[in-house]
Amino acid sequence: MAGRDRVTHLLKQLQLASCRCPAHSHGYSQAPEHVATRTTDYAFEMACSNIRYGEGVTNEVGMDLQNMKARNVCVMTDKNLAKLPPVKAVLDSLVKNGVNFKVFDKVRVEPTDGSFKEAITFARQEQFDAFVAVGGGSVMDTCKVANLYACSPDAEFLDYVNAPIGKGKPVVVSLCPLIAVPTTAGTGSETTGVAIFDYEAMKVKTGIASRALKPLLGIVDPSHTLHMPERVAAYSGFDVLCHALESYTALPYNLRSPCPSNPINRPAYQGSNPISDVWSKHALNIVAKYLKRAVRHPDDIEARFNMHLASVFAGIGFGNAGVHLCHGMSYPIAGMVKNFTAKDYNVDHPLVPHGLSVVLTSPAVFTFTGSVCPERHLEAAEILGTDVRTVKREDAGLVLADTLRKFLFELKVEDGLTAVGYSKEDIPDLVKGTLPQERVTKLSPRPQTEEDLSALFESSMKLY
Structure with missing residues (x-):
């Protein structure tokens, strides 16, 4: 009997000395923290689109969309670029790889809230599962916003616009894949989650900024800059x-x-x-x-x-x-x-x-x-x-x-x-x-x- 009591006592001692970390125990409780409230930030976060660079790399965009199993793709550009080789290269690649697409070529150079809304309406009317932007910053920004609001069908336009002009709500919805094909050497919009436009009511530019907006892939084909x-x-x-x-x-x-x-x-x-x-x-x-x-x-x-x-x-x-x-x-x-x-x-x-x-x-x-x-x-x-x-x-x-x-x-x-x-x-x-x-x-x-x-x-x- 004494031996049994001794064993019981030792088991209790082992239990008291056991690891209390959450990986090995269900008894973990966090100690109260006493941290002073900070007024300035203490961290930064890096976010960037995937980038593919190379002369002629635009020819791969159809394969990318095929690999994504995209079934209905929105291609956005402007009326000037629609007649030029960069857009032709994109559309040829989509046709060659059997990708179904529709073209929106009404992007305004230096977009306004009105031109953004026109693109949003187009995107919301279709069941697009991927987007391709071919152009400069105006095209890429318009495509980002069309993607955002198509995936947020109940959102009002000012919901995501930067405060104090808009409500500046964080983007919590999942967006469709967006491939950006920049044709100018300037905005860098293929790497960012920012979209800028003229807010006509106030005659100023503002925008929408969220990491969620950044393209999945930027196809940087330097041959386009020759135009x-x-x-x-x-x-x-x-x-x-x-x-x-x-x-x-x-x-x-x-x-x-x-x-x-x-x-x-x-x-x-x-x-x-x-x-x-x-x-x-x-x-x-x-x-x-x-x-x-x-x-x-x-x-x-x-x-x-x-x-x-x-x-x-x-x-x-x-x-x-x-x-x-x-x-x-x-x-x-x-x-x-x-x-x-x-x-x-x-x-x-x-x-x-x-x-x-x-x-x-x-x-x-x-x-x-x-x-x-x-x-x-x-x-x-x-x-x-x-x-x-x-x-x-x-x-x-x-x-x-x-x-x-x-x-x-x-x-x-x-x-x-x-x-x-x-x-x-x-x-x-x-x-x-x-x-x-x-x-x-x-x-x-x-x-x-x-x-x-x-x-x-x-x-x-x-x-x-």
């Missing part, structure tokens, strides 16, 4: 330049507020971070080497092909770090356009192309932000060809601004906002259109007041 006219190559190239500069100089991710209570609320644009920095700087190096050649010599295959890669690299950088004041100020510049229509853009409406609207304020913006992170501004100026060995830190912004002015002048960019139809009388409305762009303006390394914005617009009226 870009000279001004399209220039303005899209300046978009790459500003993507790289703004993401590299953006507010660091761990200084951005608020800290999300749930990771689903962490924004796509998170602030500069060590991984985005690598992509942004690499894009900047390529721009410095190849942009001028790509604009001046359309048959320079090496330059055009490398600028297409730079667009991807900058897209990965800014798609996770974000952009700031150049883009925030560009939205009313593009949205309030009066009579200006850019050369080489075959459109039937006034148009300040996105890359042009962004770069016109860049000298003023980087003069303004230079004092906050002078080392990064000097490094960017050096990459773009300026000798900064004797430059003082306090002059970093001015030096980068002068470097940019030289770039713009050599590539014949319009001489400031006056050249695209604006005057000092328009500044209050331009400021008013910038204020709602908090998604990007709050990523500026230097906070700005309305008076600061007014001064930046005034400084951008003339460049040279």
